[in-house]
Amino acid sequence: QSVLTQPPSISAAPGQKVTIxxxxxxxxxxxxxxxxxxxxxxxxxxxxxxxxxxxxxxIPDRFSGSKSGTSATLDITGLQTGDEAEYYCGTWDLSLSExxxxxxxxxxxx
Amino acid sequence: xxxxxxxxxxxxxxxxTLSLSCTVSGGDINSGAYYWxxxxxxxxxxxxxxxxxxxxxRTFYKASLRSRVFMSVDTSKNQFSLGLxxxxxxxxxxxxxxxYKSFNDFMDVWGRGTxxxxxx
Numbered sequence: 001q002s003v004l005t006q007p008p009s010i011s012a013a014p015g016q017k018v019t020i021x022x023x024x025x026x027x028x029x030x031x032x033x034x035x036x037x038x039x040x041x042x043x044x045x046x047x048x049x050x051x052x053x054x055x056x057x058x059i060p061d062r063f064s065g066s067k068s069g070t071s072a073t074l075d076i077t078g079l080q081t082g083d084e085a086e087y088y089c090g091t092w093d094l095s096l097s098e099x100x101x102x103x104x105x106x107x108x109x110x
Numbered sequence: 111x112x113x114x115x116x117x118x119x120x121x122x123x124x125x126x127t128l129s130l131s132c133t134v135s136g137g138d139i140n141s142g143a144y145y146w147x148x149x150x151x152x153x154x155x156x157x158x159x160x161x162x163x164x165x166x167x168r169t170f171y172k173a174s175l176r177s178r179v180f181m182s183v184d185t186s187k188n189q190f191s192l193g194l195x196x197x198x199x200x201x202x203x204x205x206x207x208x209x210y211k212s213f214n215d216f217m218d219v220w221g222r223g224t225x226x227x228x229x230x
Binding site for chain 1: 147149156157158159161162170171172173206208210211214215216217218220221222223
């Protein structure tokens with residue numbers, strides 16, 4: 001059972017938009033920055049979003065993040081088949097004194 | 111460009127100790143306000159944070175692994191290491207090393223991962 005809750009899967013057609021949610025509590029998301037990662041099988045996870053809503057250099061603006069209270073979201077617009085991957089949110093948990101990931105959301109682009 | 115590369119045995123017998131190293135290239139492990147950490151992914155499951163260490167040796171470990179995990183840094187080799195004692199089949203996973211930005215709490219540079227199987 002992950003500290004951060006994500007939907008296990010989501011799907012949409014190419015060109016559409018999806019929103020992946022990440023739900024936490026007052027000890028983690030509410031007080032700490034949230035990051036998002038894209039993970040394709042057999043590769044290294046890639047940082048997509050950090051500090052809730054910032055994109056590292058090279059990440060297209062189709063990917064955007066936001067946070068409100070104890071939840072965060074990752075939006076992906078203009079879906080492409082290459083976006084099919086597992087997406088994870090992450091943050092620090094002040095009560096556990098450790099970093100935590102969500103359980104991951106598998107995105108399928110139909 | 112900073113790169114990380116994991117190394118270590120691909121097979122460990124229970125209840126031995128799993129030992130992995132991560133070599134940092136393209137940059138100095140001492141530079142910046144960073145920690146250096148480990149994440150694993152068991153087969154069919156999600157990412158699991160294991161812990162982090164800075165070059166002063168300060169560590170934070172996942173609570174459920176704290177009794178079995180230890181990390182170290184060798185700045186002369188630009189390397190950091192993970193040890194996990196008394197392994198069981200549940201420790202079978204792909205292990206990733208990564209750079210961790212403290213306070214902001216994100217991992218921005220990752221190794222490609224190394225598969226470790228625990229089996230007798």
